[in-house]
Amino acid sequence: MLVTLDEAIALIKSGKFLHIAGDEALLDRLPEGNWIGGTTAFFMASGGGVFTKEKLYVDEFDFAEEMKVAAYGKYNVFQLVEDCYENGLNVIIMPYGSEVVSKYSKEAPEVEELLLHPTIGWVSGLDLNGDGEAKAYDGTTGKSYTDKAVVMFLKLPEGKAAQINLINIFEDDKADPVITFPESSLSVESCLVDGQELNFADYIDKKGIDSGMPLVADYNGVYLNISIKGIENGRVDLYAPVIKNIEYRFAARVEDYEKEFLARVNAASSVRPVLCCNCIINYLNGNLEGKKIPPFLGPVTFGEVAYQLLNQTLVYCEIV
Amino acid sequence: MEGKIRDNFIKILSGELKYTSSNLAFNMLISKLQKKIIAAPESVDSCLEEIEGFVVKYPLIAKVDFVNIAAL
Structure with a gap:
């Protein structure tokens, strides 16, 4: 949900486990608490796709029993596989253009046991005028990073599991060369x-x-x-x-990006995501400004993580 | 893992049978293990162990896949 700065502060003060996205100027004013965050000024909100530097997007993770947060650089980002809860969900935010994104994106597909630990997240970015810096925030310490990934580890109750999935409008053309x-x-x-x-x-x-x-x-x-x-x-x-x-x-040519994207969203509309990220290219090429794509609400991002780094994809997580 | 389910998993990992799960991580794992087996055909047993590890960890999610794969 999109909230004002004051509403976000109240949520943090209530002790909830939160995932927050927004403009750097707002994120910098949030108090310490049980939250992680990343910079973006584009959102998929309940009222439709929107660009705003006046509000923050907040997800509440009320399904989790416990949480902890860690920041990782390029040399230890895959330590997350060791640090996470045995039955949990890992939410990772990495700043656009950082070496940790580069490291994560190249090596995640080969990391042993990563697929056993549901990991979803996004690459934080800038507004498209290039103002500000892409940052990831560790709300538990009040620190922000341009060069580190921040991960929130969420512990799930016994009998529950995190299931990550995606929406992608592209497929290959098998007649094309490999x-x-x-x-x-x-x-x-x-x-x-x-x-x-x-x-x-x-x-x-x-x-x-x-x-x-x-x-x-x-x-x-x-x-x-x-x-x-x-x-x-x-x-x-x-x-x-x-x-x-x-x-x-x-990818095989997509004649009508917007129509195809909305059709895929509609086909998946019965899911109940607890976290969702959608690529900025989908937002722009799919003409999503002002368009509602329920139940998919969340930040518009500069790279998406569903175990590994993806592009031009909407990723989401359900608790089943 | 034994019997038909084991045989079918071997066929899936060797590309002889096609099975796509509704679970993203399971598909990524199958894809990764298929490449591993192409590079090292003797790794079938360790690949099956990895599949088993996933299934044991996520019985709720993998239950449907097991039923479907047994029926192939």
């Missing part, structure tokens, strides 16, 4: 297309590929996206890294 990459990287020069080594930027150019379409990888029937950030001087920069040995194809 693209693989020699290394896990956020910036790519060479690739293998059906086994032939090529410059990835040249390949995109010569094939006339719309770089607004993400690369997608098929994870046993679930499609995960890698969005292209830019192409310059023969290099392709990405919002999430391609992973070595994963097979990618470009």
Whole structure:
């Protein structure tokens, strides 16, 4: 729910376990308490998609029995697998452009036991004018970070489990050639297309590929996206890294982004998310400003985490 | 894990059978283990242990998958 600064302060003072998203100027004014937060000025609110620096978005985690918070840098971010509750939910917020995002995004797919510990979250960002800094907040200490991930560990009652899922409008075109990459990287020069080594930027150019379409990888029937950030001087920069040995194809063209996104949301409208994050590209390309997409409420983000870092995806968690 | 369910999991991990769960983590795990088996075919048993570990940890979530996979 979107709340005023005073309402957020009252919620914090009540001792509730909270996840808060908002503009840096507001987050900086919150008191210490049982909360974590991240910067964004775009939200999926009950009244519709909205850009605001006047309000904060708050989720209350009243399903949890206990919580603890930790901040991690690039050298120890996967310590979260050791630190979490045996039956819990981990909510991670990482600042956009930080080395911890880079580390997490490249290595999470290979981290032992990460899939046994439900981990959801988002990459905090800026308004699109570039004002301010992307930050993650540890409300328990009152500290904010531009270079660390903040994780809230939530302990679930016995007999309950966290189930993370996603909404993605993209699928691959199986007729397209398979693209693989020699290394896990956020910036790519060479690739293998059906086994032939090529410059990835040249390949995109010569094939006339719309770089607004993400690369997608098929994870046993679930499609995960890698969005292209830019192409310059023969290099392709990405919002999430391609992973070595994963097979990618470009997404099949989506003719009407908004219609497709809303159709997928409607198809999933019976779920009961306790936390939800939606990509800024979905917000912008799906024309979500002013549009209601219940039951999916939460921050609009600069990268989404459903165990690993994703792009152009809506992620959510239910307690079952 | 034994009998038909074990046989079917081996077929899923080797790509012989296709099964997509409604659980994201389970699909990610299957995908990861499929790649592991391609790289090291002798790792089937350890992969099955990983599947079993997931199922034991999340019986509530995996119950439906077990029923579905046994019926394949």
